[in-house]
Amino acid sequence: MTSIASEGSISVPSTSQTRPRVNIGRIAAHVALLFFVALWTFPTVGLLISSVRDKDQLAVSGWWTALTPATTQNASRVGAAADQVQEGGAFVIKGNILGGDSAGRQIVSFGTTNAELAAAPAGGKLPMRDGGEITVAANGDYVWTSPTEFTHTARPRIYFVMGAQPRFTLENYVAVLSAEGIAQSFINSITVAIPSTVIPIMIAAFAAYALAWMRFPGRGLVVALVVGLLVVPLQMSLIPLLRMYNVFANVIGTDSKGYPGVWLAHTAFGLPLAIYLLRNYMAGLPREIMESARIDGASHFKIFTTMVLPLSFPALASFAIFQFLWIWNDLLVALVFLGAQDDKVVLTGRLVSLLGTQGDNWELLTSGAFVSIVVPLIVFFSLQRYFVRGLLAGSVK
Amino acid sequence: MIQQILSAALAVLIALAACFAYFWGTNWVLDKLVATDNSMSPETVTRRDNRRSAIRPWLFIFPALLFLTVYLVYPVFETLRLSFFDKFGQNFIGFANYGWALSDPGFWQAAFNNVGWLLIVPFFSTAFGLIIATLADRLWWGNIAKSLIFMPMAISFVGASVIWKFVYTYRGPGIEQIGVLNAIVVGLGGEPQTWLTIPVLNSVLLMVILIWIQTGFAMVILSAALRGVPEETLEAARIDGANDFRIFFDIMIPQIWGTLIVVWTTITITVLKVFDIVYAMTNGEFQTQVLANFMYRWMFISGDYGRGSTIAVILMLAVVPIMVWNIRRANAEEGTR
Numbered sequence: 010m011t012s013i014a015s016e017g018s019i020s021v022p023s024t025s026q027t028r029p030r031v032n033i034g035r036i037a038a039h040v041a042l043l044f045f046v047a048l049w050t051f052p053t054v055g056l057l058i059s060s061v062r063d064k065d066q067l068a069v070s071g072w073w074t075a076l077t078p079a080t081t082q083n084a085s086r087v088g089a090a091a092d093q094v095q096e097g098g099a100f101v102i103k104g105n106i107l108g109g110d111s112a113g114r115q116i117v118s119f120g121t122t123n124a125e126l127a128a129a130p131a132g133g134k135l136p137m138r139d140g141g142e143i144t145v146a147a148n149g150d151y152v153w154t155s156p157t158e159f160t161h162t163a164r165p166r167i168y169f170v171m172g173a174q175p176r177f178t179l180e181n182y183v184a185v186l187s188a189e190g191i192a193q194s195f196i197n198s199i200t201v202a203i204p205s206t207v208i209p210i211m212i213a214a215f216a217a218y219a220l221a222w223m224r225f226p227g228r229g230l231v232v233a234l235v236v237g238l239l240v241v242p243l244q245m246s247l248i249p250l251l252r253m254y255n256v257f258a259n260v261i262g263t264d265s266k267g268y269p270g271v272w273l274a275h276t277a278f279g280l281p282l283a284i285y286l287l288r289n290y291m292a293g294l295p296r297e298i299m300e301s302a303r304i305d306g307a308s309h310f311k312i313f314t315t316m317v318l319p320l321s322f323p324a325l326a327s328f329a330i331f332q333f334l335w336i337w338n339d340l341l342v343a344l345v346f347l348g349a350q351d352d353k354v355v356l357t358g359r360l361v362s363l364l365g366t367q368g369d370n371w372e373l374l375t376s377g378a379f380v381s382i383v384v385p386l387i388v389f390f391s392l393q394r395y396f397v398r399g400l401l402a403g404s405v406k
Numbered sequence: 407m408i409q410q411i412l413s414a415a416l417a418v419l420i421a422l423a424a425c426f427a428y429f430w431g432t433n434w435v436l437d438k439l440v441a442t443d444n445s446m447s448p449e450t451v452t453r454r455d456n457r458r459s460a461i462r463p464w465l466f467i468f469p470a471l472l473f474l475t476v477y478l479v480y481p482v483f484e485t486l487r488l489s490f491f492d493k494f495g496q497n498f499i500g501f502a503n504y505g506w507a508l509s510d511p512g513f514w515q516a517a518f519n520n521v522g523w524l525l526i527v528p529f530f531s532t533a534f535g536l537i538i539a540t541l542a543d544r545l546w547w548g549n550i551a552k553s554l555i556f557m558p559m560a561i562s563f564v565g566a567s568v569i570w571k572f573v574y575t576y577r578g579p580g581i582e583q584i585g586v587l588n589a590i591v592v593g594l595g596g597e598p599q600t601w602l603t604i605p606v607l608n609s610v611l612l613m614v615i616l617i618w619i620q621t622g623f624a625m626v627i628l629s630a631a632l633r634g635v636p637e638e639t640l641e642a643a644r645i646d647g648a649n650d651f652r653i654f655f656d657i658m659i660p661q662i663w664g665t666l667i668v669v670w671t672t673i674t675i676t677v678l679k680v681f682d683i684v685y686a687m688t689n690g691e692f693q694t695q696v697l698a699n700f701m702y703r704w705m706f707i708s709g710d711y712g713r714g715s716t717i718a719v720i721l722m723l724a725v726v727p728i729m730v731w732n733i734r735r736a737n738a739e740e741g742t743r
Contacts, residue, residue, distance in 0.1 A: 034650070038544055038545060041541055045534070049554060049557075049621070049622075053558070056572060067584070068584070069581075069584075070582055070584065071585075196410055200413070200414040203415070208422075211425040212425060212470050212473065215429055215470070234479075235474070239732065240732060241725065241729070242679050242725060243679065244698060244718040244721055245718050245721070246482075247481075249480065250481055252484075252495070268413075268417070277474065277478060280470055280473055280474055281474070340564055340685070360565065361685065361686045364571065369575075371572060371584070374571075375568070377568075381562065381565050382560070386560055388560070390557075397626055
């Protein structure tokens with residue numbers, strides 16, 4: 010069959026007629042998915058690339074040009090008659106139009122007027138109005154020679170196009186971590202997140218077990234309460250809690266905004282989801298194991314701590330990831346209960362104030378934003394399996 | 407700094423110790439107080455056993471209930487009460503705050519924008535999520551693609567706001583644009599715009615951020631649901647000569663209808679509460695205000711408990727139908743267990 014085809018036969022077997030159509034569909038699917046992936050990733054990629062670019066280059070060119078040399082137009086004065094030296098039979102003025110500092114920069118072309126930036130390429134020769142000819146090398150060194158003595162006193166301008174080599178650096182990170190308080194906020198975020206992630210787990214696990222495996226009047230009501238509280242907007246809680254915290258702080262004479270208050274608030278706000286997730290998971294554990302343990306005389310406390318808790322590890326991990334990401338990414342609760350002082354403001358809050366004060370300093374904003382998203386990204390990519398599992402258990406049920 | 411971390415670690419230890427002490431301690435006390443032994447009559451033993459198993463569940467759920475009551479249930483009623491009081495929460499003023507809200511153009515602006523968010527974000531997130539899930543499940547690199555599209559879910563709303571503000575950033579005409587959107591517009595021969603100051607369009611551009619985040623969520627859930635559609639059903643349809651589009655719309659969509667609704671409502675709730683994006687991008691300027699940010703403003707900038715509470719209650723009212731529906735579903739499930 011293949012030999013016939015290779016000989017140029019036009020008879021196509023009927024079975025392969027559907028093939029090309031399927032292939033076109035496949036290719037279209039590949040292209041469409043690639044399009045979506047590109048659309049979804051380009052903003053983050055842009056942020057990442059920008060955060061490691063030289064800040065001067067970042068300010069004048071798009072991140073998609075990061076690998077090509079950025080060209081800028083510039084002008085610089087060359088020497089006057091007083092700078093000339095006699096070499097052989099000619100008079101020479103030497104110097105560097107980049108001021109000697111050519112790190113990463115090079116001359117692309119130059120000219121003697123603003124309109125003729127590209128009159129000569131780097132290394133070429135151009136006649137000067139004051140006599141003689143000038144050569145500008147790529148590194149900025151110029152040599153202006155004339156058979157007759159120079160007499161001009163005004164230093165003439167040379168106009169040039171300068172290409173800056175793409176430069177990648179961690180300077181932006183150093184700047185944002187040291188000067189803009191991002192490092193302190195990073196610590197603050199960790200201080201908020203760790204207790205707020207751990208505390209609800211144990212409280213929720215006991216409640217979830219009771220709701221899944223113990224029979225008692227009012228159980229349905231508690232489950233309904235938990236499910237209902239899942240969707241209550243946080244905005245409903247803020248004002249009463251803040252008032253409560255203020256009263257409490259007055260009584261014991263402390264600041265109403267502090268870490269313990271935030272830990273407790275996050276614990277409470279995470280509980281409905283925690284109980285819901287864990288209860289669903291625990292309810293799915295095999296009934297036989299529980300019942301045989303009961304018959305053997307094990308108490309609920311013992312069954313819970315020795316069997317259910319270890320078996321529920323995947324669900325506990327799912328919730329822990331959720332809660333951690335939620336707290337790390339939260340702005341509202343931290344803003345309301347912790348405030349914006351330097352020793353308390355979390356990364357998200359700091360980033361918002363950077364947006365306000367450094368609105369156009371994208372080298373700081375991009376690197377600051379990356380510092381704030383790097384922890385969730387690591388957690389996300391390393392524990393995605395648990396994250397997805399929790400997501401499915403939390404909403405499909 | 408180190409000290410701060412240590413204090414957090416210490417807090418974790420104390421909390422764990424307290425939890426352990428409570429659960430183990432109360433359990434031990436219950437077993438001691440309502441103990442049974444061989445000297446008791448069978449009736450006493452049964453009665454005491456019953457009493458123990460009536461009390462124990464409440465010991466297990468007490469801490470959780472305490473937290474839920476203090477931090478979520480009580481505030482709901484307190485906020486409702488405060489919405490009928492004045493600025494400082496002292497004098498009862500009836501429905502005056504609600505009257506104010508209904509006549510305030512700022513409130514209507516925010517409410518109108520919220521409706522726009524509610525119509526647009528869940529629709530596009532779910533639609534894109536469905537399309538991407540369908541495509542990705544047929545291709546060998548689908549999992550990588552899903553991972554990348556899912557990634558924004560891990561990023562904070564504030565981080566996402568910075569990312570997208572950079573996409574929308576503006577440089578004067580004639581200068582090279584460093585924001586992707588303006589670079590494309592200029593590349594196509596247009597004029598660069600300060601996107602975030604153009605009313606209506608700017609709200610849509612803010613919605614794009616949330617769609618970008620929520621699509622991954624919809625995709626993951628719907629992808630799992632699509633895999634649950636029985637292969638035999640699809641095979642039968644293929645044998646009957648149905649093409650891919652017919653299979654998708656007439657078989658797959660009806661099969662995952664319940665999941666679609668769950669995804670839709672979950673995103674709807676997220677949208678209702680959206681605060682960070684507006685706060686970080688425009689702070690409600692240029693007619694981009696939404697209720698959550700409007701509430702924050704009245705509460706924490708103007709310090710008005712009454713009006714802040716009123717806006718919160720209105721947000722809550724919008725959530726109630728979904729809440730009731732969720733509870734009903736949960737109860738129905740409880741019945742079958």
